[in-house]
Amino acid sequence: MVAPLDRKLLRGLWRIKGQAGAIALVIGLGVLMQVMMTGLVNTLDETRLAYYDRYRLADVFVPVTRAPERMAERLASDRRVAAATTRIKGQALIDPGEGALPIRAQALSLPDAGTPRLNDIYLAEGRLPRSASADEIVLLTAFAKARGIAPGDSLDVTMNGARHSLRIVGLARAPEFLYTTAPGELVPDDARFAVFWMRRTALAAAYDLRGAFNEMLLKLERGTNPQAIIDVADRTLAPFGATGAYGLADLPSNRFVTEEIRGLTSSATTVPPIFLGIAAFLLYIVVARIVQAEREQIGLLKAFGYSGAEVSLHYLKLVVLIAVVGAVAGSIAGISAGHALAVFYQTYFKFPFLVFTLDPISFVTGFAISILAATMGGLAVVRHVFALTPAVAMRPPAPPDYSRTFDLAGVFRRVLDQPSRMVLRRLSRYPGRMLGSVVGIAAGMALSASTLTVVSGFTTAVDLSFTVMNRSDMTVMFTHPVPRKTLLELRRMDGVQRTEPLRIVPAILRNGTNTYRGTLEGRPQEPALNRIIDANEEPLALRGGGITLAEPLADILKVRTGDMLYVEVREGRRPVLHLPVTAVAQTLLGAPAFMEIDALGRALNEPGRISGALLTIDSASRETLYQAIKDMPAVAGVTLKADARTALVDLMNTGPGSVRYVMLLVAAIITFGIVYNAARIAFAERSRDLASLRVMGFTRAEAGFVLLGELAIVTLLAIPLGIGLGYGLTWAIVEGFSTDLYQIPVVFHASNYGAAILAVVIAATVSAFLVWRNLTRLDLVSALKTRD
Incomplete structure (x- = not known):
């Protein structure tokens, strides 16, 4: 009951x-x-x-240049290692056909029988290669779907300079490739990067690694500090070209x-x-x-x-x-x-x-x-x-005492009519309630404005990355550092208008206990095709004796201009450099460190070497140029800026970027809910007053003005507060979205705040209409019977 x-x-x-x-x-x-x-x-x-x-x-992943199988036993015998295995890993190029650029790929070995002890694969379609087969592969599902490839198809693949025709027998996914990018790149593009697996004997023959390995995988006992094993692995395999072991976190x-x-x-x-x-x-x-x-x-x-x-x-x-x-x-x-x-x-x-x-x-x-x-x-x-x-x-x-409140209506007695003064008197007599309504509406507007600003930030990030900074058309990467004269070969090709060298080496940057595993990029003193800019979008020149850090990297390492930084190069002779930070750059993709290319070459004791090149090209000679590049044996991969831009837009509109659209929808609904609430509360509080005005001879329009004028003033007062709150909330949201892999710039466009203001005005208009409809249906007798 x-x-x-x-x-x-x-x-x-x-x-x-x-x-x-x-x-x-x-x-x-x-x-x-x-x-x-x-x-x-x-x-x-x-x-x-x-x-x-x-x-x-x-x-733990332990890459090396070439190590004999017996060296793996030393690490596997460590009591802190629960499981260990070795594999072969190599770069490859897939030829998609006449008139198309080669596609970068990564080849990985499978045991000659069975499945891997570590880093197993999920077979989505087909089967695993036969043990004795030298031409069967399992292809990464994402690449196959993007390219329309199915089991039974064949691929022309160049591995270690030799061309092979490989037959696809299965499609697979793998836990180490949830997010697939080509080495040295940050933006995933399923159609432009492939991974395939083949039996170890066949892959060892292709890369001349019979009886050896170039990567070791370690599974640790629970509670083991990965860094301790990383240090042991680096020392043990240093004579065999260890480029630096790293943990799952990296x-x-x-x-x-x-x-x-x-x-x-x-x-x-x-x-x-x-x-x-x-x-x-x-x-x-x-x-x-x-x-x-x-x-x-x-x-x-x-x-x-x-x-x-x-x-x-x-x-x-x-x-x-x-x-x-x-x-x-x-x-x-x-x-x-x-x-x-x-x-x-x-x-x-x-x-x-x-x-x-x-x-x-x-x-x-x-x-x-x-x-x-x-x-x-x-x-x-x-x-x-x-x-x-x-x-x-x-x-x-007891009637409330308003004798001590500020008579706002009295100040404008001479210039305002009676309904307008009633609106102002209401605001001055209930400042707490009015302030609460103002803050509520402003908060809804702030979420709309900040979300719209973040959406614009994604667009600005794309424009800055591929218009202001990257002015090239194509990036060519090599399988190993090549002489600088290779630039002349590229420049002589039909369709190449301009070239600019790159030198990229893996490195660990240290400042005390703060470390970061990334790359050190060698660029010309004044890069033109891929500029380095400061916070004001002005070009930065690289100084020969120092290092320029991306802003997120400077934050991670907690360094500023003038500080000294240790750089452990993980390639070649692996020198340890002690360099001053000469500038902090504005970057939107990754957290790179830059150094003048000639100074980097001297520090590595490898002057005149480059890892890649940026090109501007004539689109009319595109197909001829593509074929010439495919015929260069040292080419590891080619990336078109247009493809990279499309991949970045897809990244920002899906996955992490999609959340911002949900937030925008929620912001719009909340804004309307808050404004409508303010209007309904005002109507509920003033229904008896409005009925009294109607009985005293006020028209419906005049009575509505008294009610809705209050809503209009509250809304107008909320707009500047909403702008201020939106500014602060934008930084908080951007901080959550930005990572050291990509950063969202905060660019305040008037159009975003204009759209947020328009949303509030539309919400206020719709709410006013709904309340006005209630006013037209107001029962004067019932309202006047209500005691306040």
Whole structure:
């Protein structure tokens, strides 16, 4: 049986269903964001860990130039190593046909029988190569799908300078290639980079590594510090051309997934609390209005024997019920949205399965914060209910004393008409409520403005990367450092207009305990085809005796201009350089370090060597040039700037970039919910005043002006505050999205704020229309009977 107070609660909730629904919407969207982001983070993390564990991804990777198999036994015998294996890894080029550029590929060995002990593959289609076969391969699924290749097809592949015709017998995915990029590149392009596996004997013959290996994989015992094993591996294999062992944390694929999870976690902790706080304030206003309107009922309830605690609990239940409805709806929607995004990420990160995980803590936290925020808003009002005695409650409340408030309407008495002065008087008499409405609307606008700014930042990142900085048309990379005269060979080819050298070496940069595994890029003193710019987008010249760091790298290493930095080169003679930081550059892709190319050559004791070249070309001679480049034996790969730009746009519009569209949609809904709430609360509070004005002879338009003029002023006051809040929130969101793999520039365009302002104005207009419709239906007799 339903208690009388509970029946009253349900009737009261039905009476304010519009306001209650709008507040529940704001709460629900805050919870949705938290549940969706937290669920997505947990799902990505659990799926990644399960994939790694199921297919035995190594904890430490040890690349070498060439080492005999007996050397592997020394590392495998370490008690801290749970499992160890060796493999062959080589660069390759795939010829897609006449008139097309060669495609970079990576060849990996499989055991001659069975599956790998570590770094196993997930066979999606077909079968594994036969043990005795020298021409059968398993191809990475992502490349095959992008190129329309199926088992049974053949590929013309150049390995170690020799051309081979290989037959595809299966398609596979692998945990070390969740995020596939060509060596030295950062943006994934499934159609421009391939990975294939073949039996070890065949691959060893292709790369002249019979009885040897060039990469060792180690699985560590639980609790082992990877760095300790890395140090041992580097010392043990140093005589065999070890280029520097690295842990799973530095595996590019894992690193990108980790950074994406970090960004999602940041978003999950930044946005939801803002809107739950707004919802608490809105509930405070609504409940205060209900309590004021039901003073007489409160007095009667207490006179009939209900205690102050029981009556207070009745109104607190109203608040909590709205919060619970919003939290439940938000949780359900958050689960659906999180699952949809997780499926999308599964495709983007090439997971063969999905471990969808709901974090109970996110539900508990969402409910707890929602109810706590709502309760805090309700308690501020309920304490007055508890204090009311029956006699006081059943008397009309004493008229409020406005003698000490600032008479804003009186200042403009001579220039404003009566309805306008009524609007101003209302604002000056209830500054707290007006300020709360202003802050609420401004917060919704701030989220819209900041999200639009982030969207523009993605576009700006593309334009800066491929227009302002990279002015080349093509990048050619070589299999090994070649003499600088190779530039002359390229320049003499038909269609080549201009060339610029590159020297890229793997390196570990150290500043005390802060380290970063990356590359040191040698560029001309004043690069023209791939410029280095400062924060003002002005070109930077490289000084011969120092190093220029990308801004995110300088932050990671905690260095500034003038500081000294240790650079451990992991190629050739592997010198350790002690260099001053001469400048900090603005980069949007990766976290590179730059050095003048001739100075780098001298430091490496390899003057006049280059790793690649940037080219500008004549499109009319494109096919002839492509064929000439394919005939160069030292070419490891070619990248067209147009292809790289397309890949970056795809990256930013899918995967990590897709979250910003969800945030934009949520921002638009929340903005409308907040504005509509403000309008409904204003109408509920002033319905008796409006009815009185109509009885006294005011027209419907004049009465509507008194109501909607207040909403208009509140909205106008919220706009400049929203601009300021949007500025600050933008930096917080960008911080969550940006990683050391790519950075989102913060560029404040007037159009973004104009769009956010327009959204607020449209929300205010629609809300005004809905409230105006209620005003036209206002029952004057019923409204005048209401006691305030």
